[in-house]
Amino acid sequence: MKKFLLATSMLIATAFGADAKTINILMEGVPDTRYVQEMLPEFKEKTGIDVQLEVVNYAEMHTKLVPQLVSPEGSYDVLIVDFYWVGEFIKAGWLQPLDERIAADGIDTNRYIPSIMNLTGKVDGVTYMLPFYNYAMGLTYRTDLLADPKHQEAFKAKYGRDLKVPTEWQEYLDQVKYFTEDAGIEGFKGVVNQGLRPDPIAMEWSNYLFARGGRYYDPETWQPTLATPEGIQALVDYRDNIQKYGPIGAANFSFDDAFNVAAQGKAYSYLTFNMFRPVYDDPASSQVVGKMEITPVPGGSLNGSWGWAIPTSSPDADAAWEFIKFIESPEIAKKRAALGGAATQAAIFDDPDLIAKYSYYPQLKQLLQTSHNFPVFTYTPQFVEVLGRELSLAVTDGKDPKEALETVDREFAEMLRKDGKLQ
Known part of the structure:
Protein backbone atom coordinates (compact mmCIF):
# COMPACT_ATOMS: atom_id res chain seq x y z
CA MET A 1 0.00 0.00 0.00
CA LYS A 2 2.83 2.38 0.89
CA LYS A 3 4.52 1.64 -2.45
CA PHE A 4 1.24 2.39 -4.26
CA LEU A 5 0.81 5.73 -2.48
CA LEU A 6 4.41 6.67 -3.21
CA ALA A 7 4.02 5.80 -6.88
CA THR A 8 0.79 7.80 -7.06
CA SER A 9 2.40 10.86 -5.46
CA MET A 10 5.30 10.61 -7.92
CA LEU A 11 2.88 10.54 -10.86
CA ILE A 12 1.11 13.62 -9.55
CA ALA A 13 4.41 15.42 -9.07
CA THR A 14 5.46 14.50 -12.61
CA ALA A 15 2.15 15.68 -14.11
CA PHE A 16 1.94 18.93 -12.18
CA GLY A 17 5.57 19.72 -11.49
CA ALA A 18 7.66 18.88 -8.46
CA ASP A 19 6.50 22.00 -6.68
CA ALA A 20 2.81 22.86 -6.45
CA LYS A 21 2.15 26.25 -8.02
CA THR A 22 -0.12 29.03 -6.85
CA ILE A 23 -0.99 32.08 -8.91
CA ASN A 24 -2.46 35.28 -7.49
CA ILE A 25 -5.08 37.50 -9.09
CA LEU A 26 -6.65 40.74 -7.87
CA MET A 27 -10.31 40.99 -8.87
CA GLU A 28 -13.29 43.25 -8.38
CA GLY A 29 -16.25 42.18 -6.26
CA VAL A 30 -18.76 41.67 -9.11
CA PRO A 31 -20.91 38.69 -10.20
CA ASP A 32 -18.43 37.59 -12.89
CA THR A 33 -15.75 37.14 -10.25
CA ARG A 34 -18.00 34.64 -8.47
CA TYR A 35 -18.43 32.72 -11.72
CA VAL A 36 -14.65 32.56 -12.13
CA GLN A 37 -14.37 31.22 -8.58
CA GLU A 38 -16.74 28.39 -9.47
CA MET A 39 -14.39 27.29 -12.27
CA LEU A 40 -11.26 27.11 -10.10
CA PRO A 41 -11.66 23.51 -8.87
CA GLU A 42 -11.78 22.34 -12.50
CA PHE A 43 -8.65 24.35 -13.31
CA LYS A 44 -6.84 22.84 -10.34
CA GLU A 45 -7.89 19.34 -11.40
CA LYS A 46 -6.59 19.87 -14.93
CA THR A 47 -3.33 21.65 -14.13
CA GLY A 48 -2.52 21.22 -10.45
CA ILE A 49 -2.24 25.01 -10.17
CA ASP A 50 -3.95 26.75 -7.28
CA VAL A 51 -5.49 30.19 -7.78
CA GLN A 52 -5.72 32.72 -4.99
CA LEU A 53 -8.22 35.48 -5.70
CA GLU A 54 -7.99 38.72 -3.77
CA VAL A 55 -11.38 40.40 -4.17
CA VAL A 56 -11.74 44.12 -3.47
CA ASN A 57 -14.08 46.91 -4.51
CA TYR A 58 -13.32 48.85 -7.66
CA ALA A 59 -12.07 51.96 -5.86
CA GLU A 60 -9.19 50.00 -4.30
CA MET A 61 -7.99 48.14 -7.38
CA HIS A 62 -5.90 50.75 -9.18
CA THR A 63 -4.25 51.85 -5.93
CA LYS A 64 -3.29 48.25 -5.09
CA LEU A 65 -2.11 47.38 -8.59
CA VAL A 66 0.25 50.23 -9.45
CA PRO A 67 2.93 49.52 -6.77
CA GLN A 68 3.00 45.89 -7.95
CA LEU A 69 3.25 46.85 -11.61
CA VAL A 70 6.21 49.20 -11.19
CA SER A 71 8.13 46.54 -9.25
CA PRO A 72 10.50 44.18 -11.14
CA GLU A 73 8.55 41.29 -9.60
CA GLY A 74 5.11 41.90 -8.19
CA SER A 75 2.63 39.77 -6.29
CA TYR A 76 0.05 39.25 -9.05
CA ASP A 77 0.52 36.70 -11.80
CA VAL A 78 -2.58 37.64 -13.77
CA LEU A 79 -4.32 41.00 -14.09
CA ILE A 80 -7.83 41.96 -15.01
CA VAL A 81 -7.64 45.32 -16.74
CA ASP A 82 -10.50 47.78 -17.00
CA PHE A 83 -10.63 49.60 -20.33
CA TYR A 84 -10.02 52.80 -18.34
CA TRP A 85 -6.49 51.64 -17.59
CA VAL A 86 -5.48 50.24 -20.97
CA GLY A 87 -3.77 53.38 -22.27
CA GLU A 88 -1.91 53.98 -19.01
CA PHE A 89 -0.77 50.38 -18.58
CA ILE A 90 0.43 49.98 -22.17
CA LYS A 91 2.33 53.26 -22.24
CA ALA A 92 4.03 52.38 -18.96
CA GLY A 93 5.09 48.98 -20.32
CA TRP A 94 3.27 47.07 -17.59
CA LEU A 95 1.63 44.38 -19.78
CA GLN A 96 3.25 41.51 -21.66
CA PRO A 97 2.37 41.10 -25.36
CA LEU A 98 0.45 37.87 -25.89
CA ASP A 99 0.71 37.35 -29.66
CA GLU A 100 3.46 34.71 -29.52
CA ARG A 101 1.59 32.70 -26.89
CA ILE A 102 -1.66 33.02 -28.87
CA ALA A 103 0.03 31.80 -32.06
CA ALA A 104 1.81 28.92 -30.32
CA ASP A 105 -1.45 27.60 -28.84
CA GLY A 106 -3.67 28.34 -31.85
CA ILE A 107 -6.03 30.68 -29.98
CA ASP A 108 -8.58 32.22 -32.34
CA THR A 109 -9.15 35.78 -31.13
CA ASN A 110 -11.81 36.27 -33.83
CA ARG A 111 -14.21 34.52 -31.50
CA TYR A 112 -14.56 37.77 -29.54
CA ILE A 113 -17.07 40.46 -30.51
CA PRO A 114 -14.98 43.01 -32.48
CA SER A 115 -16.02 46.07 -30.46
CA ILE A 116 -14.88 44.35 -27.26
CA MET A 117 -11.62 43.02 -28.73
CA ASN A 118 -10.86 46.56 -29.89
CA LEU A 119 -11.51 47.92 -26.41
CA THR A 120 -9.68 45.37 -24.24
CA GLY A 121 -7.66 43.24 -26.62
CA LYS A 122 -5.43 44.76 -29.25
CA VAL A 123 -3.59 48.08 -28.97
CA ASP A 124 -1.80 49.40 -32.06
CA GLY A 125 -1.90 45.94 -33.60
CA VAL A 126 -0.46 44.13 -30.57
CA THR A 127 -2.58 41.80 -28.42
CA TYR A 128 -2.08 42.51 -24.73
CA MET A 129 -5.32 41.06 -23.33
CA LEU A 130 -8.06 38.53 -23.93
CA PRO A 131 -11.48 40.00 -23.09
CA PHE A 132 -12.87 38.79 -19.75
CA TYR A 133 -16.37 40.20 -19.35
CA ASN A 134 -18.31 43.04 -20.87
CA TYR A 135 -20.20 45.72 -19.04
CA SER A 305 -15.17 45.57 -20.77
CA TRP A 306 -12.34 44.06 -18.75
CA GLY A 307 -9.49 41.99 -20.13
CA TRP A 308 -7.17 39.27 -18.84
CA ALA A 309 -3.49 40.24 -19.01
CA ILE A 310 -0.11 39.11 -17.77
CA PRO A 311 1.88 41.88 -16.08
CA THR A 312 5.55 42.27 -16.92
CA SER A 313 6.10 41.85 -13.16
CA SER A 314 4.29 38.47 -13.09
CA PRO A 315 6.15 35.93 -10.87
CA ASP A 316 4.99 33.05 -13.11
CA ALA A 317 3.91 34.15 -16.59
CA ASP A 318 3.65 30.58 -17.91
CA ALA A 319 1.22 29.51 -15.20
CA ALA A 320 -0.66 32.76 -15.70
CA TRP A 321 -1.11 31.94 -19.40
CA GLU A 322 -2.35 28.45 -18.56
CA PHE A 323 -5.06 30.05 -16.44
CA ILE A 324 -6.06 32.59 -19.10
CA LYS A 325 -6.26 29.85 -21.74
CA PHE A 326 -8.46 27.78 -19.46
CA ILE A 327 -10.82 30.49 -18.27
CA GLU A 328 -11.30 31.83 -21.82
CA SER A 329 -11.68 28.47 -23.53
CA PRO A 330 -15.08 28.26 -25.30
CA GLU A 331 -16.19 25.47 -22.96
CA ILE A 332 -15.47 27.41 -19.77
CA ALA A 333 -16.72 30.69 -21.23
CA LYS A 334 -20.04 28.97 -21.90
CA LYS A 335 -20.19 27.61 -18.36
CA ARG A 336 -19.59 31.10 -16.97
CA ALA A 337 -22.27 32.50 -19.25
CA ALA A 338 -24.73 29.84 -18.11
CA LEU A 339 -24.25 31.06 -14.54
CA GLY A 340 -25.10 34.61 -15.63
CA GLY A 341 -21.69 35.88 -16.77
CA ALA A 342 -21.42 38.87 -19.10
CA ALA A 343 -19.94 37.12 -22.13
CA THR A 344 -17.52 38.53 -24.71
CA GLN A 345 -17.39 35.68 -27.25
CA ALA A 346 -19.82 36.02 -30.16
CA ALA A 347 -20.80 32.34 -30.39
CA ILE A 348 -22.20 32.41 -26.87
CA PHE A 349 -24.99 34.75 -27.91
CA ASP A 350 -26.04 32.32 -30.66
CA ASP A 351 -25.92 29.19 -28.49
CA PRO A 352 -29.39 27.54 -28.41
CA ASP A 353 -28.97 26.30 -24.84
CA LEU A 354 -28.08 29.75 -23.58
CA ILE A 355 -30.80 31.50 -25.60
CA ALA A 356 -33.31 29.09 -24.07
CA LYS A 357 -32.14 30.20 -20.65
CA TYR A 358 -31.60 33.88 -21.46
CA SER A 359 -34.19 34.95 -24.01
CA TYR A 360 -32.68 38.45 -24.19
CA TYR A 361 -29.40 37.24 -25.74
CA PRO A 362 -30.30 38.42 -29.28
CA GLN A 363 -30.94 41.95 -27.98
CA LEU A 364 -27.76 41.80 -25.96
CA LYS A 365 -25.70 40.78 -28.98
CA GLN A 366 -27.15 43.70 -30.93
CA LEU A 367 -26.37 45.99 -28.01
CA LEU A 368 -22.73 44.92 -27.98
CA GLN A 369 -22.32 45.14 -31.75
CA THR A 370 -23.69 48.70 -31.91
Whole structure:
Protein backbone atom coordinates (compact mmCIF):
# COMPACT_ATOMS: atom_id res chain seq x y z
CA MET A 1 0.00 0.00 0.00
CA LYS A 2 2.83 2.38 0.89
CA LYS A 3 4.52 1.64 -2.45
CA PHE A 4 1.24 2.39 -4.26
CA LEU A 5 0.81 5.73 -2.48
CA LEU A 6 4.41 6.67 -3.21
CA ALA A 7 4.02 5.80 -6.88
CA THR A 8 0.79 7.80 -7.06
CA SER A 9 2.40 10.86 -5.46
CA MET A 10 5.30 10.61 -7.92
CA LEU A 11 2.88 10.54 -10.86
CA ILE A 12 1.11 13.62 -9.55
CA ALA A 13 4.41 15.42 -9.07
CA THR A 14 5.46 14.50 -12.61
CA ALA A 15 2.15 15.68 -14.11
CA PHE A 16 1.94 18.93 -12.18
CA GLY A 17 5.57 19.72 -11.49
CA ALA A 18 7.66 18.88 -8.46
CA ASP A 19 6.50 22.00 -6.68
CA ALA A 20 2.81 22.86 -6.45
CA LYS A 21 2.15 26.25 -8.02
CA THR A 22 -0.12 29.03 -6.85
CA ILE A 23 -0.99 32.08 -8.91
CA ASN A 24 -2.46 35.28 -7.49
CA ILE A 25 -5.08 37.50 -9.09
CA LEU A 26 -6.65 40.74 -7.87
CA MET A 27 -10.31 40.99 -8.87
CA GLU A 28 -13.29 43.25 -8.38
CA GLY A 29 -16.25 42.18 -6.26
CA VAL A 30 -18.76 41.67 -9.11
CA PRO A 31 -20.91 38.69 -10.20
CA ASP A 32 -18.43 37.59 -12.89
CA THR A 33 -15.75 37.14 -10.25
CA ARG A 34 -18.00 34.64 -8.47
CA TYR A 35 -18.43 32.72 -11.72
CA VAL A 36 -14.65 32.56 -12.13
CA GLN A 37 -14.37 31.22 -8.58
CA GLU A 38 -16.74 28.39 -9.47
CA MET A 39 -14.39 27.29 -12.27
CA LEU A 40 -11.26 27.11 -10.10
CA PRO A 41 -11.66 23.51 -8.87
CA GLU A 42 -11.78 22.34 -12.50
CA PHE A 43 -8.65 24.35 -13.31
CA LYS A 44 -6.84 22.84 -10.34
CA GLU A 45 -7.89 19.34 -11.40
CA LYS A 46 -6.59 19.87 -14.93
CA THR A 47 -3.33 21.65 -14.13
CA GLY A 48 -2.52 21.22 -10.45
CA ILE A 49 -2.24 25.01 -10.17
CA ASP A 50 -3.95 26.75 -7.28
CA VAL A 51 -5.49 30.19 -7.78
CA GLN A 52 -5.72 32.72 -4.99
CA LEU A 53 -8.22 35.48 -5.70
CA GLU A 54 -7.99 38.72 -3.77
CA VAL A 55 -11.38 40.40 -4.17
CA VAL A 56 -11.74 44.12 -3.47
CA ASN A 57 -14.08 46.91 -4.51
CA TYR A 58 -13.32 48.85 -7.66
CA ALA A 59 -12.07 51.96 -5.86
CA GLU A 60 -9.19 50.00 -4.30
CA MET A 61 -7.99 48.14 -7.38
CA HIS A 62 -5.90 50.75 -9.18
CA THR A 63 -4.25 51.85 -5.93
CA LYS A 64 -3.29 48.25 -5.09
CA LEU A 65 -2.11 47.38 -8.59
CA VAL A 66 0.25 50.23 -9.45
CA PRO A 67 2.93 49.52 -6.77
CA GLN A 68 3.00 45.89 -7.95
CA LEU A 69 3.25 46.85 -11.61
CA VAL A 70 6.21 49.20 -11.19
CA SER A 71 8.13 46.54 -9.25
CA PRO A 72 10.50 44.18 -11.14
CA GLU A 73 8.55 41.29 -9.60
CA GLY A 74 5.11 41.90 -8.19
CA SER A 75 2.63 39.77 -6.29
CA TYR A 76 0.05 39.25 -9.05
CA ASP A 77 0.52 36.70 -11.80
CA VAL A 78 -2.58 37.64 -13.77
CA LEU A 79 -4.32 41.00 -14.09
CA ILE A 80 -7.83 41.96 -15.01
CA VAL A 81 -7.64 45.32 -16.74
CA ASP A 82 -10.50 47.78 -17.00
CA PHE A 83 -10.63 49.60 -20.33
CA TYR A 84 -10.02 52.80 -18.34
CA TRP A 85 -6.49 51.64 -17.59
CA VAL A 86 -5.48 50.24 -20.97
CA GLY A 87 -3.77 53.38 -22.27
CA GLU A 88 -1.91 53.98 -19.01
CA PHE A 89 -0.77 50.38 -18.58
CA ILE A 90 0.43 49.98 -22.17
CA LYS A 91 2.33 53.26 -22.24
CA ALA A 92 4.03 52.38 -18.96
CA GLY A 93 5.09 48.98 -20.32
CA TRP A 94 3.27 47.07 -17.59
CA LEU A 95 1.63 44.38 -19.78
CA GLN A 96 3.25 41.51 -21.66
CA PRO A 97 2.37 41.10 -25.36
CA LEU A 98 0.45 37.87 -25.89
CA ASP A 99 0.71 37.35 -29.66
CA GLU A 100 3.46 34.71 -29.52
CA ARG A 101 1.59 32.70 -26.89
CA ILE A 102 -1.66 33.02 -28.87
CA ALA A 103 0.03 31.80 -32.06
CA ALA A 104 1.81 28.92 -30.32
CA ASP A 105 -1.45 27.60 -28.84
CA GLY A 106 -3.67 28.34 -31.85
CA ILE A 107 -6.03 30.68 -29.98
CA ASP A 108 -8.58 32.22 -32.34
CA THR A 109 -9.15 35.78 -31.13
CA ASN A 110 -11.81 36.27 -33.83
CA ARG A 111 -14.21 34.52 -31.50
CA TYR A 112 -14.56 37.77 -29.54
CA ILE A 113 -17.07 40.46 -30.51
CA PRO A 114 -14.98 43.01 -32.48
CA SER A 115 -16.02 46.07 -30.46
CA ILE A 116 -14.88 44.35 -27.26
CA MET A 117 -11.62 43.02 -28.73
CA ASN A 118 -10.86 46.56 -29.89
CA LEU A 119 -11.51 47.92 -26.41
CA THR A 120 -9.68 45.37 -24.24
CA GLY A 121 -7.66 43.24 -26.62
CA LYS A 122 -5.43 44.76 -29.25
CA VAL A 123 -3.59 48.08 -28.97
CA ASP A 124 -1.80 49.40 -32.06
CA GLY A 125 -1.90 45.94 -33.60
CA VAL A 126 -0.46 44.13 -30.57
CA THR A 127 -2.58 41.80 -28.42
CA TYR A 128 -2.08 42.51 -24.73
CA MET A 129 -5.32 41.06 -23.33
CA LEU A 130 -8.06 38.53 -23.93
CA PRO A 131 -11.48 40.00 -23.09
CA PHE A 132 -12.87 38.79 -19.75
CA TYR A 133 -16.37 40.20 -19.35
CA ASN A 134 -18.31 43.04 -20.87
CA TYR A 135 -20.20 45.72 -19.04
CA ALA A 136 -21.73 47.55 -21.96
CA MET A 137 -24.74 49.53 -20.87
CA GLY A 138 -28.31 49.09 -22.00
CA LEU A 139 -31.80 50.38 -21.32
CA THR A 140 -33.74 48.23 -18.85
CA TYR A 141 -37.48 48.82 -18.71
CA ARG A 142 -40.75 47.41 -17.36
CA THR A 143 -42.33 45.12 -19.94
CA ASP A 144 -45.56 44.72 -17.97
CA LEU A 145 -46.20 48.45 -18.00
CA LEU A 146 -45.60 48.72 -21.75
CA ALA A 147 -48.10 45.89 -22.31
CA ASP A 148 -50.82 47.39 -20.08
CA PRO A 149 -53.79 48.51 -22.26
CA LYS A 150 -54.58 51.33 -19.84
CA HIS A 151 -51.12 52.84 -20.24
CA GLN A 152 -51.08 52.18 -23.97
CA GLU A 153 -54.31 54.16 -24.43
CA ALA A 154 -53.29 57.04 -22.15
CA PHE A 155 -49.80 57.36 -23.64
CA LYS A 156 -51.06 57.43 -27.22
CA ALA A 157 -53.68 60.01 -26.34
CA LYS A 158 -51.03 62.31 -24.87
CA TYR A 159 -48.06 61.75 -27.21
CA GLY A 160 -49.67 60.55 -30.43
CA ARG A 161 -47.55 57.40 -30.65
CA ASP A 162 -47.75 53.80 -29.52
CA LEU A 163 -46.34 52.75 -26.17
CA LYS A 164 -43.70 50.21 -27.09
CA VAL A 165 -40.04 49.31 -26.69
CA PRO A 166 -38.35 52.64 -27.50
CA THR A 167 -36.27 52.82 -30.68
CA GLU A 168 -35.92 56.62 -30.74
CA TRP A 169 -34.46 58.78 -27.98
CA GLN A 170 -37.37 61.24 -27.79
CA GLU A 171 -39.76 58.31 -27.62
CA TYR A 172 -37.94 57.08 -24.52
CA LEU A 173 -37.90 60.55 -22.92
CA ASP A 174 -41.66 60.79 -23.46
CA GLN A 175 -42.10 57.46 -21.70
CA VAL A 176 -40.02 58.65 -18.75
CA LYS A 177 -42.22 61.73 -18.42
CA TYR A 178 -45.44 59.75 -18.79
CA PHE A 179 -44.64 57.16 -16.15
CA THR A 180 -43.63 59.88 -13.70
CA GLU A 181 -46.56 62.22 -14.23
CA ASP A 182 -49.46 60.21 -15.66
CA ALA A 183 -49.13 56.53 -14.72
CA GLY A 184 -51.06 56.99 -11.48
CA ILE A 185 -48.72 54.76 -9.45
CA GLU A 186 -47.96 56.23 -6.05
CA GLY A 187 -44.28 56.97 -5.46
CA PHE A 188 -43.40 55.70 -8.92
CA LYS A 189 -40.82 57.35 -11.21
CA GLY A 190 -40.12 57.13 -14.91
CA VAL A 191 -36.40 56.66 -14.43
CA VAL A 192 -33.69 56.16 -11.86
CA ASN A 193 -30.16 57.38 -12.58
CA GLN A 194 -26.70 56.67 -11.16
CA GLY A 195 -25.65 60.29 -10.68
CA LEU A 196 -22.74 59.79 -8.29
CA ARG A 197 -19.49 61.32 -9.51
CA PRO A 198 -17.11 60.67 -11.07
CA ASP A 199 -17.49 57.20 -12.61
CA PRO A 200 -21.24 56.38 -12.36
CA ILE A 201 -22.43 59.68 -13.81
CA ALA A 202 -19.74 59.76 -16.49
CA MET A 203 -20.59 56.28 -17.71
CA GLU A 204 -24.35 56.72 -17.69
CA TRP A 205 -24.33 60.16 -19.28
CA SER A 206 -22.23 58.83 -22.16
CA ASN A 207 -25.33 57.00 -23.38
CA TYR A 208 -27.30 60.25 -23.41
CA LEU A 209 -24.51 61.79 -25.47
CA PHE A 210 -24.56 58.97 -28.03
CA ALA A 211 -28.37 58.97 -28.12
CA ARG A 212 -28.33 62.64 -29.14
CA GLY A 213 -25.78 61.92 -31.86
CA GLY A 214 -22.91 63.48 -29.93
CA ARG A 215 -19.38 62.14 -29.61
CA TYR A 216 -16.42 62.74 -27.33
CA TYR A 217 -13.99 63.75 -30.03
CA ASP A 218 -13.38 63.88 -33.77
CA PRO A 219 -12.05 60.39 -34.65
CA GLU A 220 -9.57 61.79 -37.19
CA THR A 221 -8.10 64.66 -35.18
CA TRP A 222 -8.92 63.81 -31.54
CA GLN A 223 -10.34 67.32 -31.18
CA PRO A 224 -12.85 67.28 -28.25
CA THR A 225 -16.48 67.77 -29.36
CA LEU A 226 -18.60 67.78 -26.20
CA ALA A 227 -19.68 71.44 -26.11
CA THR A 228 -21.81 70.98 -29.22
CA PRO A 229 -25.60 71.33 -29.50
CA GLU A 230 -25.87 67.53 -29.25
CA GLY A 231 -23.70 67.32 -26.14
CA ILE A 232 -25.42 70.25 -24.44
CA GLN A 233 -28.89 68.80 -25.10
CA ALA A 234 -27.73 65.43 -23.77
CA LEU A 235 -26.73 67.11 -20.50
CA VAL A 236 -30.06 68.94 -20.32
CA ASP A 237 -31.84 65.60 -20.82
CA TYR A 238 -29.82 64.02 -18.04
CA ARG A 239 -30.42 66.92 -15.66
CA ASP A 240 -34.17 66.78 -16.34
CA ASN A 241 -34.36 63.04 -15.75
CA ILE A 242 -32.65 63.38 -12.37
CA GLN A 243 -34.37 66.58 -11.21
CA LYS A 244 -37.88 66.10 -12.63
CA TYR A 245 -38.48 62.43 -13.25
CA GLY A 246 -36.29 60.49 -10.83
CA PRO A 247 -36.30 59.69 -7.11
CA ILE A 248 -34.85 62.06 -4.54
CA GLY A 249 -31.17 61.44 -4.04
CA ALA A 250 -30.47 59.97 -7.48
CA ALA A 251 -27.78 62.59 -8.09
CA ASN A 252 -25.74 60.73 -5.46
CA PHE A 253 -26.69 57.17 -6.43
CA SER A 254 -24.04 54.65 -7.44
CA PHE A 255 -25.06 51.83 -9.77
CA ASP A 256 -26.08 49.54 -6.92
CA ASP A 257 -28.28 52.23 -5.32
CA ALA A 258 -30.04 52.90 -8.62
CA PHE A 259 -30.45 49.20 -9.38
CA ASN A 260 -32.13 48.64 -6.01
CA VAL A 261 -34.75 51.28 -6.83
CA ALA A 262 -35.55 49.63 -10.16
CA ALA A 263 -35.45 46.13 -8.68
CA GLN A 264 -37.90 47.16 -5.98
CA GLY A 265 -40.39 48.15 -8.67
CA LYS A 266 -40.20 51.88 -8.02
CA ALA A 267 -39.10 53.04 -11.49
CA TYR A 268 -40.09 52.30 -15.08
CA SER A 269 -36.54 52.34 -16.41
CA TYR A 270 -32.87 52.30 -15.53
CA LEU A 271 -30.02 52.67 -18.01
CA THR A 272 -27.40 50.35 -16.59
CA PHE A 273 -24.70 47.74 -17.12
CA ASN A 274 -26.09 44.71 -18.91
CA MET A 275 -24.67 42.32 -16.29
CA PHE A 276 -27.56 43.40 -14.05
CA ARG A 277 -30.16 42.00 -16.45
CA PRO A 278 -30.16 38.45 -14.98
CA VAL A 279 -30.21 39.86 -11.44
CA TYR A 280 -33.66 41.33 -12.13
CA ASP A 281 -34.89 37.71 -12.32
CA ASP A 282 -33.33 36.68 -9.01
CA PRO A 283 -36.09 36.63 -6.36
CA ALA A 284 -33.49 37.21 -3.65
CA SER A 285 -32.57 40.57 -5.18
CA SER A 286 -35.63 41.67 -7.12
CA GLN A 287 -39.34 42.32 -6.77
CA VAL A 288 -39.80 42.63 -10.54
CA VAL A 289 -38.95 39.08 -11.59
CA GLY A 290 -40.12 38.52 -15.16
CA LYS A 291 -41.03 42.17 -15.62
CA MET A 292 -37.76 43.80 -16.70
CA GLU A 293 -36.08 43.55 -20.08
CA ILE A 294 -33.06 45.13 -21.76
CA THR A 295 -32.70 46.83 -25.14
CA PRO A 296 -29.99 48.89 -26.84
CA VAL A 297 -30.09 52.59 -26.06
CA PRO A 298 -31.42 54.42 -29.15
CA GLY A 299 -28.33 55.73 -30.92
CA GLY A 300 -26.04 53.12 -29.40
CA SER A 301 -25.00 52.20 -25.88
CA LEU A 302 -21.69 52.77 -24.09
CA ASN A 303 -19.30 49.87 -24.48
CA GLY A 304 -17.30 48.60 -21.53
CA SER A 305 -15.17 45.57 -20.77
CA TRP A 306 -12.34 44.06 -18.75
CA GLY A 307 -9.49 41.99 -20.13
CA TRP A 308 -7.17 39.27 -18.84
CA ALA A 309 -3.49 40.24 -19.01
CA ILE A 310 -0.11 39.11 -17.77
CA PRO A 311 1.88 41.88 -16.08
CA THR A 312 5.55 42.27 -16.92
CA SER A 313 6.10 41.85 -13.16
CA SER A 314 4.29 38.47 -13.09
CA PRO A 315 6.15 35.93 -10.87
CA ASP A 316 4.99 33.05 -13.11
CA ALA A 317 3.91 34.15 -16.59
CA ASP A 318 3.65 30.58 -17.91
CA ALA A 319 1.22 29.51 -15.20
CA ALA A 320 -0.66 32.76 -15.70
CA TRP A 321 -1.11 31.94 -19.40
CA GLU A 322 -2.35 28.45 -18.56
CA PHE A 323 -5.06 30.05 -16.44
CA ILE A 324 -6.06 32.59 -19.10
CA LYS A 325 -6.26 29.85 -21.74
CA PHE A 326 -8.46 27.78 -19.46
CA ILE A 327 -10.82 30.49 -18.27
CA GLU A 328 -11.30 31.83 -21.82
CA SER A 329 -11.68 28.47 -23.53
CA PRO A 330 -15.08 28.26 -25.30
CA GLU A 331 -16.19 25.47 -22.96
CA ILE A 332 -15.47 27.41 -19.77
CA ALA A 333 -16.72 30.69 -21.23
CA LYS A 334 -20.04 28.97 -21.90
CA LYS A 335 -20.19 27.61 -18.36
CA ARG A 336 -19.59 31.10 -16.97
CA ALA A 337 -22.27 32.50 -19.25
CA ALA A 338 -24.73 29.84 -18.11
CA LEU A 339 -24.25 31.06 -14.54
CA GLY A 340 -25.10 34.61 -15.63
CA GLY A 341 -21.69 35.88 -16.77
CA ALA A 342 -21.42 38.87 -19.10
CA ALA A 343 -19.94 37.12 -22.13
CA THR A 344 -17.52 38.53 -24.71
CA GLN A 345 -17.39 35.68 -27.25
CA ALA A 346 -19.82 36.02 -30.16
CA ALA A 347 -20.80 32.34 -30.39
CA ILE A 348 -22.20 32.41 -26.87
CA PHE A 349 -24.99 34.75 -27.91
CA ASP A 350 -26.04 32.32 -30.66
CA ASP A 351 -25.92 29.19 -28.49
CA PRO A 352 -29.39 27.54 -28.41
CA ASP A 353 -28.97 26.30 -24.84
CA LEU A 354 -28.08 29.75 -23.58
CA ILE A 355 -30.80 31.50 -25.60
CA ALA A 356 -33.31 29.09 -24.07
CA LYS A 357 -32.14 30.20 -20.65
CA TYR A 358 -31.60 33.88 -21.46
CA SER A 359 -34.19 34.95 -24.01
CA TYR A 360 -32.68 38.45 -24.19
CA TYR A 361 -29.40 37.24 -25.74
CA PRO A 362 -30.30 38.42 -29.28
CA GLN A 363 -30.94 41.95 -27.98
CA LEU A 364 -27.76 41.80 -25.96
CA LYS A 365 -25.70 40.78 -28.98
CA GLN A 366 -27.15 43.70 -30.93
CA LEU A 367 -26.37 45.99 -28.01
CA LEU A 368 -22.73 44.92 -27.98
CA GLN A 369 -22.32 45.14 -31.75
CA THR A 370 -23.69 48.70 -31.91
CA SER A 371 -22.03 50.10 -28.77
CA HIS A 372 -19.62 53.05 -28.72
CA ASN A 373 -16.27 53.24 -26.95
CA PHE A 374 -15.27 55.74 -24.30
CA PRO A 375 -12.02 57.67 -24.97
CA VAL A 376 -9.10 55.35 -24.23
CA PHE A 377 -5.75 57.09 -23.79
CA THR A 378 -3.06 57.42 -21.13
CA TYR A 379 -5.09 59.79 -18.97
CA THR A 380 -8.54 58.19 -19.18
CA PRO A 381 -8.90 57.91 -15.35
CA GLN A 382 -8.08 61.60 -14.94
CA PHE A 383 -10.49 62.50 -17.73
CA VAL A 384 -13.29 60.62 -15.96
CA GLU A 385 -12.64 62.72 -12.86
CA VAL A 386 -13.00 65.94 -14.86
CA LEU A 387 -16.08 64.76 -16.74
CA GLY A 388 -17.81 63.50 -13.59
CA ARG A 389 -17.08 66.74 -11.77
CA GLU A 390 -18.52 68.98 -14.47
CA LEU A 391 -21.56 66.81 -15.15
CA SER A 392 -22.36 66.80 -11.45
CA LEU A 393 -21.99 70.56 -11.19
CA ALA A 394 -24.46 70.98 -14.05
CA VAL A 395 -26.94 68.51 -12.56
CA THR A 396 -26.84 69.51 -8.90
CA ASP A 397 -25.20 72.94 -8.55
CA GLY A 398 -26.84 74.87 -11.36
CA LYS A 399 -23.80 75.25 -13.60
CA ASP A 400 -24.75 76.06 -17.17
CA PRO A 401 -24.49 72.86 -19.28
CA LYS A 402 -22.67 74.66 -22.08
CA GLU A 403 -20.13 76.11 -19.67
CA ALA A 404 -19.65 72.73 -17.98
CA LEU A 405 -18.94 70.97 -21.28
CA GLU A 406 -16.65 73.75 -22.48
CA THR A 407 -14.62 73.17 -19.33
CA VAL A 408 -14.49 69.44 -20.05
CA ASP A 409 -13.40 70.06 -23.66
CA ARG A 410 -10.65 72.41 -22.54
CA GLU A 411 -9.21 70.06 -19.90
CA PHE A 412 -9.68 67.05 -22.20
CA ALA A 413 -7.66 68.82 -24.89
CA GLU A 414 -4.86 69.54 -22.42
CA MET A 415 -4.63 65.85 -21.52
CA LEU A 416 -4.65 64.82 -25.18
CA ARG A 417 -1.81 67.24 -25.96
CA LYS A 418 0.16 65.86 -23.05
CA ASP A 419 -0.45 62.36 -24.43
CA GLY A 420 0.62 63.39 -27.94
CA LYS A 421 -2.74 62.63 -29.56
CA LEU A 422 -3.69 66.26 -30.18
CA GLN A 423 -1.39 68.85 -31.68
